[in-house]
Amino acid sequence: MPEGGRFHVLRFMMTLKAARDFGLEPKAADAIAMRFDPLRWDHGHLVDALTAALVERGVVDVPGSVS
Amino acid sequence: MSTSATTLAGGQTSLSDEDLQSFEAQLRGPALTPADPELASVRAPFNAMHAGIPALTIECSGTADVIDAVRFARERGLAVAVRGGGHSVAGLSTIDGGVLIDLSPMNGVVVDPDLRLAHVQGGALLGDLDRETQAYGLAAPGGVVSDTGVAGLTLGGGYGWLRRKYGLSCDSLASAQIVCADGSVRTASAGENTDLFWAIRGGGGNFGVVTSFTFRLYPVGPIVAFSGTFYPIEEVRDVMRGWRSFVAEAPNEITSVCVTITFPADPEMPEAVHDRPCAIIGAVYAGDPDEGMPMLQPLRELGTPLVDLSQPMPFTAVQSAFDPLFPRGQLRAYWKTQYLDELSDAAIDTIAAKALDRPEPLTLVNTFHMGGAINDVGPEDTAFAERSSPFMVSIDGLWGDPARDADLVGWVRSAWRDIGEFGTGAEYLNFTGLAEEAPSASVDSAFGRNLRRLAEIKAKYDPDNFFRRNNNIAPA
Numbered sequence: 001m002p003e004g005g006r007f008h009v010l011r012f013m014m015t016l017k018a019a020r021d022f023g024l025e026p027k028a029a030d031a032i033a034m035r036f037d038p039l040r041w042d043h044g045h046l047v048d049a050l051t052a053a054l055v056e057r058g059v060v061d062v063p064g065s066v067s
Numbered sequence: 068m069s070t071s072a073t074t075l076a077g078g079q080t081s082l083s084d085e086d087l088q089s090f091e092a093q094l095r096g097p098a099l100t101p102a103d104p105e106l107a108s109v110r111a112p113f114n115a116m117h118a119g120i121p122a123l124t125i126e127c128s129g130t131a132d133v134i135d136a137v138r139f140a141r142e143r144g145l146a147v148a149v150r151g152g153g154h155s156v157a158g159l160s161t162i163d164g165g166v167l168i169d170l171s172p173m174n175g176v177v178v179d180p181d182l183r184l185a186h187v188q189g190g191a192l193l194g195d196l197d198r199e200t201q202a203y204g205l206a207a208p209g210g211v212v213s214d215t216g217v218a219g220l221t222l223g224g225g226y227g228w229l230r231r232k233y234g235l236s237c238d239s240l241a242s243a244q245i246v247c248a249d250g251s252v253r254t255a256s257a258g259e260n261t262d263l264f265w266a267i268r269g270g271g272g273n274f275g276v277v278t279s280f281t282f283r284l285y286p287v288g289p290i291v292a293f294s295g296t297f298y299p300i301e302e303v304r305d306v307m308r309g310w311r312s313f314v315a316e317a318p319n320e321i322t323s324v325c326v327t328i329t330f331p332a333d334p335e336m337p338e339a340v341h342d343r344p345c346a347i348i349g350a351v352y353a354g355d356p357d358e359g360m361p362m363l364q365p366l367r368e369l370g371t372p373l374v375d376l377s378q379p380m381p382f383t384a385v386q387s388a389f390d391p392l393f394p395r396g397q398l399r400a401y402w403k404t405q406y407l408d409e410l411s412d413a414a415i416d417t418i419a420a421k422a423l424d425r426p427e428p429l430t431l432v433n434t435f436h437m438g439g440a441i442n443d444v445g446p447e448d449t450a451f452a453e454r455s456s457p458f459m460v461s462i463d464g465l466w467g468d469p470a471r472d473a474d475l476v477g478w479v480r481s482a483w484r485d486i487g488e489f490g491t492g493a494e495y496l497n498f499t500g501l502a503e504e505a506p507s508a509s510v511d512s513a514f515g516r517n518l519r520r521l522a523e524i525k526a527k528y529d530p531d532n533f534f535r536r537n538n539n540i541a542p543a
Contacts, residue, residue: 005335006333006394007333008391009384009387009388009390010335010336010376010391012384013384013388014337014374014376016378017375017377020378029378030379030381033290033384034289038381038387039213039383
Protein backbone atom coordinates (compact mmCIF):
# COMPACT_ATOMS: atom_id res chain seq x y z
CA MET A 1 0.00 0.00 0.00
CA PRO A 2 1.31 3.47 -0.74
CA GLU A 3 0.89 4.84 2.74
CA GLY A 4 -0.58 4.07 6.10
CA GLY A 5 -0.25 1.61 8.87
CA ARG A 6 -2.42 -0.84 10.60
CA PHE A 7 -5.42 1.43 11.11
CA HIS A 8 -5.47 2.96 7.66
CA VAL A 9 -9.00 1.82 6.87
CA LEU A 10 -10.35 3.49 9.99
CA ARG A 11 -8.35 6.58 9.11
CA PHE A 12 -9.98 6.52 5.68
CA MET A 13 -13.37 6.54 7.39
CA MET A 14 -12.38 9.32 9.77
CA THR A 15 -11.01 11.52 7.00
CA LEU A 16 -14.14 11.09 4.95
CA LYS A 17 -16.32 11.76 7.99
CA ALA A 18 -14.41 14.95 8.73
CA ALA A 19 -15.14 16.26 5.24
CA ARG A 20 -18.82 15.40 5.61
CA ASP A 21 -18.94 17.10 9.02
CA PHE A 22 -17.27 20.13 7.45
CA GLY A 23 -20.16 20.42 5.05
CA LEU A 24 -19.32 18.37 1.97
CA GLU A 25 -22.61 17.14 0.59
CA PRO A 26 -23.19 13.39 0.81
CA LYS A 27 -23.16 12.53 -2.89
CA ALA A 28 -19.91 14.40 -3.46
CA ALA A 29 -18.32 12.61 -0.51
CA ASP A 30 -19.62 9.26 -1.80
CA ALA A 31 -18.18 9.92 -5.23
CA ILE A 32 -14.75 10.75 -3.85
CA ALA A 33 -14.80 7.76 -1.51
CA MET A 34 -15.49 5.49 -4.46
CA ARG A 35 -12.33 6.65 -6.20
CA PHE A 36 -10.11 5.17 -3.51
CA ASP A 37 -9.53 1.52 -2.69
CA PRO A 38 -9.80 1.58 1.12
CA LEU A 39 -7.10 -1.08 1.38
CA ARG A 40 -4.58 0.75 -0.78
CA TRP A 41 -5.41 4.45 -0.53
CA ASP A 42 -3.03 7.33 -0.19
CA HIS A 43 -3.93 9.71 2.60
CA GLY A 44 -2.53 12.80 0.91
CA HIS A 45 -4.47 12.16 -2.29
CA LEU A 46 -7.72 11.60 -0.40
CA VAL A 47 -7.27 14.80 1.62
CA ASP A 48 -6.45 16.71 -1.57
CA ALA A 49 -9.57 15.42 -3.30
CA LEU A 50 -11.82 16.22 -0.36
CA THR A 51 -10.29 19.67 0.13
CA ALA A 52 -10.67 20.49 -3.57
CA ALA A 53 -14.33 19.45 -3.43
CA LEU A 54 -14.94 21.61 -0.35
CA VAL A 55 -13.35 24.63 -2.05
CA GLU A 56 -15.09 24.08 -5.38
CA ARG A 57 -18.46 23.97 -3.71
CA GLY A 58 -17.77 27.05 -1.68
CA VAL A 59 -18.05 25.14 1.58
CA VAL A 60 -14.81 26.78 2.62
CA ASP A 61 -13.21 30.02 1.49
CA VAL A 62 -9.54 30.06 0.70
CA PRO A 63 -8.12 33.61 0.75
CA GLY A 64 -6.74 34.58 -2.61
CA SER A 65 -8.30 31.67 -4.45
CA VAL A 66 -10.04 32.15 -7.78
CA SER A 67 -13.42 30.53 -8.16
CA MET B 68 19.75 -36.25 0.76
CA SER B 69 16.18 -36.56 1.89
CA THR B 70 13.42 -34.63 3.59
CA SER B 71 11.75 -35.95 6.72
CA ALA B 72 7.96 -35.73 6.71
CA THR B 73 5.18 -36.57 9.15
CA THR B 74 2.85 -39.40 8.24
CA LEU B 75 -0.88 -39.67 8.79
CA ALA B 76 -0.17 -42.10 11.60
CA GLY B 77 2.02 -39.51 13.32
CA GLY B 78 5.38 -41.14 12.51
CA GLN B 79 8.16 -39.92 10.27
CA THR B 80 9.17 -40.94 6.79
CA SER B 81 11.87 -39.84 4.38
CA LEU B 82 11.22 -38.26 1.01
CA SER B 83 14.22 -38.63 -1.26
CA ASP B 84 15.41 -35.74 -3.38
CA GLU B 85 14.72 -37.82 -6.46
CA ASP B 86 11.15 -38.37 -5.36
CA LEU B 87 10.65 -34.67 -4.67
CA GLN B 88 12.25 -33.61 -7.94
CA SER B 89 10.10 -36.05 -9.87
CA PHE B 90 7.00 -34.75 -8.12
CA GLU B 91 7.88 -31.09 -8.66
CA ALA B 92 8.39 -31.77 -12.36
CA GLN B 93 4.69 -32.66 -12.54
CA LEU B 94 3.58 -29.37 -11.03
CA ARG B 95 3.09 -25.88 -12.38
CA GLY B 96 3.65 -24.36 -8.95
CA PRO B 97 6.72 -24.93 -6.78
CA ALA B 98 7.02 -27.54 -4.03
CA LEU B 99 9.07 -25.93 -1.27
CA THR B 100 11.05 -27.53 1.53
CA PRO B 101 12.04 -25.63 4.69
CA ALA B 102 15.43 -24.90 3.10
CA ASP B 103 13.90 -23.02 0.15
CA PRO B 104 14.23 -19.23 0.50
CA GLU B 105 11.00 -18.81 -1.52
CA LEU B 106 9.15 -20.10 1.53
CA ALA B 107 9.39 -16.61 3.02
CA SER B 108 7.02 -15.30 0.37
CA VAL B 109 4.31 -17.89 1.04
CA ARG B 110 1.13 -16.42 2.52
CA ALA B 111 1.54 -16.56 6.30
CA PRO B 112 -1.13 -18.01 8.56
CA PHE B 113 -3.25 -15.60 10.61
CA ASN B 114 -2.67 -17.16 14.01
CA ALA B 115 0.92 -16.72 15.22
CA MET B 116 0.29 -19.44 17.79
CA HIS B 117 0.16 -21.98 14.97
CA ALA B 118 2.91 -20.91 12.60
CA GLY B 119 3.85 -24.44 11.57
CA ILE B 120 6.79 -25.56 9.45
CA PRO B 121 5.62 -28.02 6.79
CA ALA B 122 8.05 -30.53 5.36
CA LEU B 123 6.69 -29.67 1.93
CA THR B 124 4.67 -26.63 0.88
CA ILE B 125 2.99 -27.03 -2.48
CA GLU B 126 2.07 -23.73 -4.10
CA CYS B 127 -0.76 -24.94 -6.28
CA SER B 128 -1.34 -23.06 -9.51
CA GLY B 129 -4.63 -24.80 -10.24
CA THR B 130 -6.81 -27.85 -9.72
CA ALA B 131 -4.33 -30.08 -11.54
CA ASP B 132 -1.63 -29.25 -9.00
CA VAL B 133 -4.06 -29.99 -6.19
CA ILE B 134 -4.86 -33.39 -7.69
CA ASP B 135 -1.17 -34.21 -7.95
CA ALA B 136 -0.53 -32.99 -4.42
CA VAL B 137 -3.31 -35.12 -2.98
CA ARG B 138 -2.14 -38.20 -4.86
CA PHE B 139 1.50 -37.64 -3.87
CA ALA B 140 0.66 -37.33 -0.19
CA ARG B 141 -1.89 -40.10 -0.29
CA GLU B 142 0.45 -42.62 -1.92
CA ARG B 143 3.10 -41.94 0.70
CA GLY B 144 0.75 -41.80 3.68
CA LEU B 145 1.71 -38.22 4.50
CA ALA B 146 -0.19 -35.90 6.81
CA VAL B 147 -1.65 -32.92 4.96
CA ALA B 148 -3.14 -29.53 5.70
CA VAL B 149 -4.92 -27.28 3.23
CA ARG B 150 -4.48 -23.52 3.18
CA GLY B 151 -7.01 -21.37 1.38
CA GLY B 152 -6.74 -17.93 2.95
CA GLY B 153 -4.75 -19.18 5.92
CA HIS B 154 -7.04 -17.39 8.37
CA SER B 155 -8.00 -20.38 10.49
CA VAL B 156 -8.28 -19.25 14.11
CA ALA B 157 -7.66 -22.84 15.16
CA GLY B 158 -4.45 -22.99 13.13
CA LEU B 159 -5.82 -25.72 10.91
CA SER B 160 -4.45 -24.20 7.72
CA THR B 161 -0.92 -25.10 8.65
CA ILE B 162 0.96 -28.18 9.73
CA ASP B 163 4.25 -29.08 11.34
CA GLY B 164 6.25 -31.61 9.36
CA GLY B 165 3.54 -32.63 6.94
CA VAL B 166 2.47 -31.50 3.48
CA LEU B 167 0.82 -28.11 3.09
CA ILE B 168 -1.41 -27.82 0.05
CA ASP B 169 -1.42 -24.07 -0.39
CA LEU B 170 -4.05 -22.58 -2.68
CA SER B 171 -3.00 -18.96 -2.22
CA PRO B 172 -1.80 -18.59 -5.85
CA MET B 173 -5.35 -19.60 -6.88
CA ASN B 174 -7.07 -16.34 -6.05
CA GLY B 175 -8.98 -15.64 -9.24
CA VAL B 176 -12.53 -14.30 -9.21
CA VAL B 177 -14.73 -14.09 -12.30
CA VAL B 178 -18.12 -12.41 -12.11
CA ASP B 179 -21.03 -13.10 -14.42
CA PRO B 180 -23.16 -10.00 -13.86
CA ASP B 181 -26.03 -11.25 -16.02
CA LEU B 182 -26.48 -14.47 -14.09
CA ARG B 183 -25.35 -12.78 -10.88
CA LEU B 184 -22.79 -15.46 -10.16
CA ALA B 185 -19.17 -15.31 -9.04
CA HIS B 186 -16.70 -18.09 -9.74
CA VAL B 187 -14.03 -17.97 -7.05
CA GLN B 188 -10.85 -20.00 -6.78
CA GLY B 189 -10.09 -21.70 -3.49
CA GLY B 190 -7.26 -19.41 -2.46
CA ALA B 191 -9.11 -16.12 -2.89
CA LEU B 192 -9.49 -13.78 0.02
CA LEU B 193 -12.71 -12.03 0.87
CA GLY B 194 -11.15 -8.77 -0.32
CA ASP B 195 -10.51 -10.37 -3.73
CA LEU B 196 -14.16 -11.40 -3.97
CA ASP B 197 -15.50 -8.01 -2.88
CA ARG B 198 -13.16 -6.15 -5.22
CA GLU B 199 -14.51 -7.97 -8.28
CA THR B 200 -18.18 -8.23 -7.33
CA GLN B 201 -18.44 -4.59 -6.29
CA ALA B 202 -17.32 -3.57 -9.76
CA TYR B 203 -20.84 -4.62 -10.75
CA GLY B 204 -22.59 -3.40 -7.61
CA LEU B 205 -22.98 -6.99 -6.46
CA ALA B 206 -21.85 -8.95 -3.41
CA ALA B 207 -21.82 -12.41 -1.93
CA PRO B 208 -22.35 -12.66 1.82
CA GLY B 209 -18.81 -12.81 3.20
CA GLY B 210 -17.26 -12.21 6.59
CA VAL B 211 -16.16 -9.10 8.47
CA VAL B 212 -12.42 -9.16 7.71
CA SER B 213 -11.27 -8.76 4.11
CA ASP B 214 -8.12 -10.79 4.78
CA THR B 215 -10.20 -13.91 5.47
CA GLY B 216 -10.06 -16.76 2.99
CA VAL B 217 -13.28 -17.34 1.09
CA ALA B 218 -12.83 -21.11 1.33
CA GLY B 219 -12.52 -21.56 5.08
CA LEU B 220 -15.15 -18.94 5.74
CA THR B 221 -17.68 -20.60 3.46
CA LEU B 222 -16.98 -24.20 4.39
CA GLY B 223 -17.45 -23.31 8.06
CA GLY B 224 -20.59 -21.21 7.56
CA GLY B 225 -19.62 -17.55 7.23
CA TYR B 226 -21.09 -14.65 9.21
CA GLY B 227 -20.70 -11.20 7.68
CA TRP B 228 -22.36 -7.82 7.39
CA LEU B 229 -25.06 -9.19 5.07
CA ARG B 230 -26.01 -12.18 7.20
CA ARG B 231 -29.45 -11.02 8.28
CA LYS B 232 -30.40 -9.98 4.76
CA TYR B 233 -28.84 -12.79 2.71
CA GLY B 234 -27.78 -15.45 5.23
CA LEU B 235 -24.48 -17.23 5.70
CA SER B 236 -21.75 -17.39 3.09
CA CYS B 237 -22.49 -21.08 2.60
CA ASP B 238 -26.16 -20.30 1.98
CA SER B 239 -25.25 -18.49 -1.25
CA LEU B 240 -23.09 -21.31 -2.53
CA ALA B 241 -24.43 -22.58 -5.86
CA SER B 242 -21.78 -25.16 -6.59
CA ALA B 243 -18.21 -26.16 -5.81
CA GLN B 244 -15.43 -28.18 -7.42
CA ILE B 245 -13.74 -30.54 -4.99
CA VAL B 246 -10.64 -32.68 -5.17
CA CYS B 247 -11.51 -35.66 -3.01
CA ALA B 248 -9.21 -37.95 -1.04
CA ASP B 249 -8.86 -40.40 -3.93
CA GLY B 250 -7.65 -37.61 -6.20
CA SER B 251 -10.89 -37.46 -8.16
CA VAL B 252 -12.55 -34.15 -8.96
CA ARG B 253 -16.23 -33.80 -8.20
CA THR B 254 -18.76 -31.07 -8.65
CA ALA B 255 -21.12 -30.54 -5.74
CA SER B 256 -24.35 -28.69 -6.32
CA ALA B 257 -28.09 -29.02 -5.92
CA GLY B 258 -28.03 -31.36 -8.92
CA GLU B 259 -24.75 -33.26 -8.55
CA ASN B 260 -23.28 -35.08 -5.57
CA THR B 261 -26.01 -33.58 -3.45
CA ASP B 262 -24.79 -35.24 -0.27
CA LEU B 263 -21.40 -33.63 -0.72
CA PHE B 264 -23.06 -30.30 -1.46
CA TRP B 265 -25.03 -30.58 1.78
CA ALA B 266 -21.89 -31.49 3.75
CA ILE B 267 -19.60 -28.72 2.54
CA ARG B 268 -22.09 -26.04 3.55
CA GLY B 269 -20.86 -25.89 7.13
CA GLY B 270 -18.95 -29.17 7.42
CA GLY B 271 -15.54 -27.59 6.87
CA GLY B 272 -12.62 -29.10 5.00
CA ASN B 273 -13.44 -32.70 5.87
CA PHE B 274 -14.46 -33.80 2.41
CA GLY B 275 -11.69 -32.63 0.14
CA VAL B 276 -9.97 -29.58 -1.26
CA VAL B 277 -12.45 -27.13 -2.72
CA THR B 278 -10.64 -25.57 -5.66
CA SER B 279 -13.46 -23.32 -6.81
CA PHE B 280 -16.75 -21.98 -5.56
CA THR B 281 -19.69 -20.49 -7.44
CA PHE B 282 -21.71 -18.01 -5.42
CA ARG B 283 -25.04 -16.35 -6.03
CA LEU B 284 -24.70 -12.59 -5.87
CA TYR B 285 -27.02 -9.82 -4.73
CA PRO B 286 -27.20 -6.10 -5.41
CA VAL B 287 -25.28 -4.37 -2.63
CA GLY B 288 -23.68 -0.94 -2.56
CA PRO B 289 -21.37 0.31 -3.84
CA ILE B 290 -22.33 2.72 -1.04
CA VAL B 291 -24.06 1.35 2.05
CA ALA B 292 -25.28 2.97 5.23
CA PHE B 293 -22.79 2.24 7.99
CA SER B 294 -22.77 3.09 11.65
CA GLY B 295 -19.71 2.75 13.84
CA THR B 296 -19.95 4.49 17.18
CA PHE B 297 -17.37 4.12 19.94
CA TYR B 298 -18.69 4.39 23.51
CA PRO B 299 -16.73 4.36 26.79
CA ILE B 300 -16.51 0.83 28.18
CA GLU B 301 -18.01 2.11 31.44
CA GLU B 302 -21.28 2.52 29.53
CA VAL B 303 -21.25 -0.94 27.99
CA ARG B 304 -24.18 -2.28 30.06
CA ASP B 305 -26.50 0.53 29.05
CA VAL B 306 -25.22 0.54 25.50
CA MET B 307 -25.93 -3.19 25.16
CA ARG B 308 -29.39 -2.82 26.66
CA GLY B 309 -30.19 -0.06 24.19
CA TRP B 310 -28.73 -2.10 21.35
CA ARG B 311 -30.86 -5.10 22.40
CA SER B 312 -34.00 -2.97 22.24
CA PHE B 313 -33.01 -1.65 18.82
CA VAL B 314 -32.28 -5.03 17.24
CA ALA B 315 -35.53 -6.50 18.56
CA GLU B 316 -37.35 -4.35 16.01
CA ALA B 317 -34.64 -4.14 13.34
CA PRO B 318 -35.45 -5.22 9.78
CA ASN B 319 -33.33 -7.88 8.11
CA GLU B 320 -31.47 -5.18 6.20
CA ILE B 321 -29.72 -4.22 9.44
CA THR B 322 -26.89 -6.41 10.68
CA SER B 323 -25.04 -5.25 13.77
CA VAL B 324 -22.47 -6.20 16.37
CA CYS B 325 -21.15 -4.94 19.69
CA VAL B 326 -17.34 -5.08 19.88
CA THR B 327 -15.30 -4.34 22.99
CA ILE B 328 -11.64 -3.43 22.48
CA THR B 329 -8.84 -1.10 23.58
CA PHE B 330 -7.04 0.64 20.73
CA PRO B 331 -3.38 1.53 21.13
CA ALA B 332 -2.17 5.14 21.03
CA ASP B 333 -1.68 4.94 17.28
CA PRO B 334 -1.44 8.25 15.39
CA GLU B 335 -3.92 6.92 12.84
CA MET B 336 -6.58 6.67 15.55
CA PRO B 337 -8.29 9.62 17.28
CA GLU B 338 -6.77 10.53 20.63
CA ALA B 339 -10.18 10.05 22.25
CA VAL B 340 -9.73 6.29 22.01
CA HIS B 341 -5.99 6.00 22.63
CA ASP B 342 -5.51 3.27 25.23
CA ARG B 343 -9.18 3.77 26.10
CA PRO B 344 -11.33 0.62 26.42
CA CYS B 345 -14.48 1.10 24.41
CA ALA B 346 -17.61 -0.61 23.18
CA ILE B 347 -18.26 -0.18 19.48
CA ILE B 348 -21.67 -0.64 17.97
CA GLY B 349 -21.16 -1.40 14.30
CA ALA B 350 -24.01 -1.82 11.84
CA VAL B 351 -24.72 -2.00 8.13
CA TYR B 352 -27.99 -1.40 6.32
CA ALA B 353 -28.09 -3.59 3.21
CA GLY B 354 -30.32 -1.37 1.10
CA ASP B 355 -30.70 2.24 -0.01
CA PRO B 356 -28.19 4.22 2.08
CA ASP B 357 -30.49 7.23 2.16
CA GLU B 358 -33.08 5.06 3.89
CA GLY B 359 -30.50 3.32 6.00
CA MET B 360 -28.71 6.21 7.68
CA PRO B 361 -31.82 7.49 9.51
CA MET B 362 -32.69 3.93 10.50
CA LEU B 363 -29.23 3.46 12.05
CA GLN B 364 -29.38 6.78 13.89
CA PRO B 365 -30.56 5.29 17.24
CA LEU B 366 -27.38 3.20 17.38
CA ARG B 367 -25.44 6.45 17.53
CA GLU B 368 -27.34 7.64 20.58
CA LEU B 369 -26.90 4.73 22.99
CA GLY B 370 -24.48 6.57 25.25
CA THR B 371 -21.75 9.21 25.15
CA PRO B 372 -19.86 8.69 21.89
CA LEU B 373 -16.08 8.97 21.99
CA VAL B 374 -15.84 8.68 18.22
CA ASP B 375 -18.53 8.28 15.59
CA LEU B 376 -17.56 7.03 12.13
CA SER B 377 -21.16 6.57 11.00
CA GLN B 378 -21.77 7.65 7.43
CA PRO B 379 -22.55 6.28 3.99
CA MET B 380 -19.52 4.21 3.15
CA PRO B 381 -18.19 2.14 0.25
CA PHE B 382 -19.10 -1.46 0.96
CA THR B 383 -15.47 -2.47 0.39
CA ALA B 384 -14.39 -0.10 3.16
CA VAL B 385 -16.95 -1.58 5.55
CA GLN B 386 -15.70 -5.04 4.66
CA SER B 387 -12.19 -4.12 5.71
CA ALA B 388 -13.05 -1.92 8.71
CA PHE B 389 -12.23 -4.69 11.18
CA ASP B 390 -9.01 -5.74 9.42
CA PRO B 391 -6.74 -3.88 11.85
CA LEU B 392 -8.13 -5.90 14.74
CA PHE B 393 -6.87 -9.13 13.17
CA PRO B 394 -3.41 -8.53 11.68
CA ARG B 395 -2.07 -11.59 9.91
CA GLY B 396 0.74 -13.44 11.63
CA GLN B 397 1.25 -10.85 14.36
CA LEU B 398 -0.99 -12.00 17.17
CA ARG B 399 -1.67 -15.24 18.91
CA ALA B 400 -5.31 -16.24 18.90
CA TYR B 401 -7.57 -18.46 20.98
CA TRP B 402 -11.30 -17.89 20.62
CA LYS B 403 -14.50 -19.51 21.80
CA THR B 404 -18.17 -18.80 21.15
CA GLN B 405 -21.54 -19.13 22.78
CA TYR B 406 -24.91 -18.83 21.07
CA LEU B 407 -27.60 -17.20 23.19
CA ASP B 408 -31.34 -17.71 22.79
CA GLU B 409 -31.92 -14.56 24.82
CA LEU B 410 -29.81 -11.54 25.70
CA SER B 411 -31.12 -11.14 29.23
CA ASP B 412 -30.04 -8.42 31.65
CA ALA B 413 -28.04 -11.04 33.52
CA ALA B 414 -26.34 -12.16 30.29
CA ILE B 415 -25.48 -8.56 29.45
CA ASP B 416 -24.07 -8.03 32.94
CA THR B 417 -21.86 -11.09 32.56
CA ILE B 418 -20.70 -10.15 29.06
CA ALA B 419 -20.01 -6.62 30.27
CA ALA B 420 -18.04 -7.90 33.24
CA LYS B 421 -15.86 -9.95 30.90
CA ALA B 422 -15.47 -6.97 28.57
CA LEU B 423 -14.26 -4.88 31.50
CA ASP B 424 -11.93 -7.68 32.61
CA ARG B 425 -10.19 -8.28 29.26
CA PRO B 426 -6.58 -9.21 30.00
CA GLU B 427 -5.09 -7.76 26.80
CA PRO B 428 -6.04 -4.60 24.89
CA LEU B 429 -6.75 -6.37 21.61
CA THR B 430 -8.59 -9.26 23.19
CA LEU B 431 -12.23 -8.83 22.23
CA VAL B 432 -15.60 -9.74 23.68
CA ASN B 433 -18.06 -9.40 20.80
CA THR B 434 -21.80 -9.92 20.63
CA PHE B 435 -23.31 -10.58 17.20
CA HIS B 436 -26.95 -10.11 16.30
CA MET B 437 -28.10 -13.07 14.21
CA GLY B 438 -31.53 -14.09 12.94
CA GLY B 439 -33.11 -12.83 9.76
CA ALA B 440 -32.19 -14.81 6.65
CA ILE B 441 -29.97 -17.14 8.68
CA ASN B 442 -33.13 -18.60 10.13
CA ASP B 443 -34.80 -19.02 6.73
CA VAL B 444 -32.71 -22.16 6.27
CA GLY B 445 -33.61 -25.18 8.38
CA PRO B 446 -31.08 -26.72 10.78
CA GLU B 447 -30.92 -29.89 8.70
CA ASP B 448 -31.06 -28.26 5.26
CA THR B 449 -27.29 -27.79 5.31
CA ALA B 450 -24.55 -29.17 7.54
CA PHE B 451 -24.49 -25.84 9.37
CA ALA B 452 -26.92 -26.62 12.16
CA GLU B 453 -27.31 -23.42 14.19
CA ARG B 454 -30.28 -21.61 12.68
CA SER B 455 -32.23 -20.17 15.56
CA SER B 456 -30.21 -18.27 18.16
CA PRO B 457 -30.62 -14.50 17.89
CA PHE B 458 -27.21 -13.73 19.42
CA MET B 459 -23.72 -15.12 19.47
CA VAL B 460 -20.94 -14.06 21.82
CA SER B 461 -17.38 -14.50 20.60
CA ILE B 462 -14.55 -14.27 23.09
CA ASP B 463 -11.52 -13.51 20.94
CA GLY B 464 -8.32 -13.98 22.87
CA LEU B 465 -5.66 -12.02 20.94
CA TRP B 466 -2.22 -11.28 22.34
CA GLY B 467 1.40 -10.96 21.31
CA ASP B 468 3.60 -12.50 23.98
CA PRO B 469 4.01 -16.31 23.75
CA ALA B 470 4.74 -16.34 27.47
CA ARG B 471 1.10 -15.38 28.04
CA ASP B 472 -0.38 -18.33 26.15
CA ALA B 473 -1.53 -20.23 29.21
CA ASP B 474 -2.98 -17.11 30.88
CA LEU B 475 -4.94 -16.04 27.84
CA VAL B 476 -6.21 -19.49 26.95
CA GLY B 477 -7.30 -19.89 30.56
CA TRP B 478 -9.03 -16.52 30.58
CA VAL B 479 -10.95 -17.24 27.37
CA ARG B 480 -12.10 -20.59 28.72
CA SER B 481 -13.18 -19.02 31.99
CA ALA B 482 -15.10 -16.24 30.25
CA TRP B 483 -16.65 -18.81 27.92
CA ARG B 484 -17.84 -20.92 30.84
CA ASP B 485 -19.34 -17.91 32.63
CA ILE B 486 -21.13 -16.61 29.55
CA GLY B 487 -22.08 -20.21 28.82
CA GLU B 488 -24.54 -20.09 31.70
CA PHE B 489 -26.73 -18.20 29.27
CA GLY B 490 -25.71 -20.11 26.15
CA THR B 491 -27.22 -22.97 24.18
CA GLY B 492 -24.04 -25.07 24.22
CA ALA B 493 -23.56 -24.82 20.46
CA GLU B 494 -20.32 -23.38 19.07
CA TYR B 495 -19.29 -21.71 15.84
CA LEU B 496 -16.27 -23.58 14.54
CA ASN B 497 -14.83 -20.74 12.46
CA PHE B 498 -14.37 -18.83 15.72
CA THR B 499 -13.07 -21.73 17.80
CA GLY B 500 -9.43 -21.87 18.76
CA LEU B 501 -7.34 -24.87 19.61
CA ALA B 502 -4.67 -25.06 22.27
CA GLU B 503 -4.11 -28.64 23.36
CA GLU B 504 -7.59 -29.72 22.24
CA ALA B 505 -7.98 -32.26 19.46
CA PRO B 506 -9.28 -30.88 16.15
CA SER B 507 -12.48 -32.84 16.73
CA ALA B 508 -13.08 -31.16 20.09
CA SER B 509 -16.15 -29.09 19.28
CA VAL B 510 -17.80 -30.92 16.40
CA ASP B 511 -20.50 -32.45 18.61
CA SER B 512 -21.67 -29.06 19.85
CA ALA B 513 -21.41 -27.45 16.43
CA PHE B 514 -23.17 -30.05 14.31
CA GLY B 515 -25.62 -31.59 16.75
CA ARG B 516 -28.03 -33.88 14.95
CA ASN B 517 -26.22 -33.34 11.65
CA LEU B 518 -23.05 -35.02 12.89
CA ARG B 519 -24.27 -38.54 12.14
CA ARG B 520 -25.05 -37.71 8.51
CA LEU B 521 -21.76 -35.86 8.18
CA ALA B 522 -19.90 -38.92 9.46
CA GLU B 523 -21.64 -41.08 6.87
CA ILE B 524 -20.71 -38.70 4.06
CA LYS B 525 -17.18 -38.52 5.39
CA ALA B 526 -17.02 -42.32 5.22
CA LYS B 527 -18.19 -42.23 1.61
CA TYR B 528 -15.74 -39.61 0.34
CA ASP B 529 -12.82 -39.92 2.77
CA PRO B 530 -13.06 -43.28 4.53
CA ASP B 531 -9.46 -43.21 5.73
CA ASN B 532 -9.77 -39.69 7.15
CA PHE B 533 -7.01 -38.44 4.88
CA PHE B 534 -8.27 -34.88 5.38
CA ARG B 535 -8.07 -34.69 9.16
CA ARG B 536 -6.37 -31.34 9.73
CA ASN B 537 -9.72 -29.61 10.17
CA ASN B 538 -12.59 -29.60 12.65
CA ASN B 539 -12.48 -33.28 12.18
CA ILE B 540 -15.44 -35.56 11.66
CA ALA B 541 -14.58 -39.21 12.11
CA PRO B 542 -15.85 -41.43 9.27
CA ALA B 543 -18.90 -43.47 10.34
